[in-house]
Amino acid sequence: MPAVSAGPEIERLIALLARLPGLGPRSARRAALFLIKKRELLMAPLAAALTAAIETIQVCRVCGNIDSQNPCTICTDPQRDPSVILVVADVGDLWALERAHALKARYHVLGGTLSPLDGIGPDDLTIDALIKRAHDPAVREVILALNATVDGQSTAHYITDLLHDTEVKVTRLAHGVPVGGELDYLDEGTLAAAIRSRTPF
């Protein structure tokens, strides 16, 4: 039974939109109608943007970032500090760190975290390439910017072990109270970590 009584083109469009994260069947129908109503202003530009992205976007051969140039904009940026590598699980994490404007460093995208339960081992990630990059004498610090989850932290430990025999300093993100966060809503583990890592006022 088709979801809507329109032609196959609309049904196919709705079915594909419904596969995007954040859109269910209902919001996919709304999005499809919205696109059809804004055919010139939004639908045609979106089709063109998707086609352009398909043709141009590549995975950076140095760091694993995605970009329309290869090596990516960040790897080829002379303003970036080549002595620091920020290790992230996914490109989404890289984007989040870039929005924070915290550090003008280079990145390394692992492509996920170690997860024995999901069958993701070291060979499924770009850990080998990271270790090779870390052996470059120019690199002095590797910051492990991984999720504070079991998988994220076991990946961090695994990488730390592999870098044990190098001169590279391995660091990780600080635990603590989120900026703007209220103590009352924080879990005990975060509060205990925030007290252990307290800083002078």
Added chain:
Amino acid sequence: MPAVSAGPEIERLIALLARLPGLGPRSARRAALFLIKKRELLMAPLAAALTAAIETIQVCRVCGNIDSQNPCTICTDPQRDPSVILVVADVGDLWALERAHALKARYHVLGGTLSPLDGIGPDDLTIDALIKRAHDPAVREVILALNATVDGQSTAHYITDLLHDTEVKVTRLAHGVPVGGELDYLDEGTLAAAIRSRTPF
């Protein structure tokens, strides 16, 4: 300041996705990354589906529905009762009624509701075309399936007045308790309407 440190193609894709209803900047970034990761399975088919929709989808010249054929699938369906016209504000409402499988009738899409505050008058809707269709001797009933809002109901009254001198029966959707709804959470107006329109058990 660009939102992400990727090429202009990705930034343009995210900006366009963020304009879809139900997607904000954050979910647009997630959707863009998801698309890029599923380039062959989702991104390319979505680009093709959008292009196909742009090329084929038209507004039905009879009822205002959208479809890849004109007149639309519903208007040309011989199984549909041509004596009943279901009047809806938007194509989304038509889809909702079709999913309910309530009536195999024809439709008429007004393209909105009268809304003096938004400057939407009778000439901005397809009311003239509806009145012409209702004068066809084959048409015996016009069901006003419009939102139970001030604008929806004033549009219903306006159309009822215009059909006053015809033989056509004008009806509207029943008010009452939603199926599965709990009385405790219903507003007084709906409850009062449900009691007034009570049916034999």
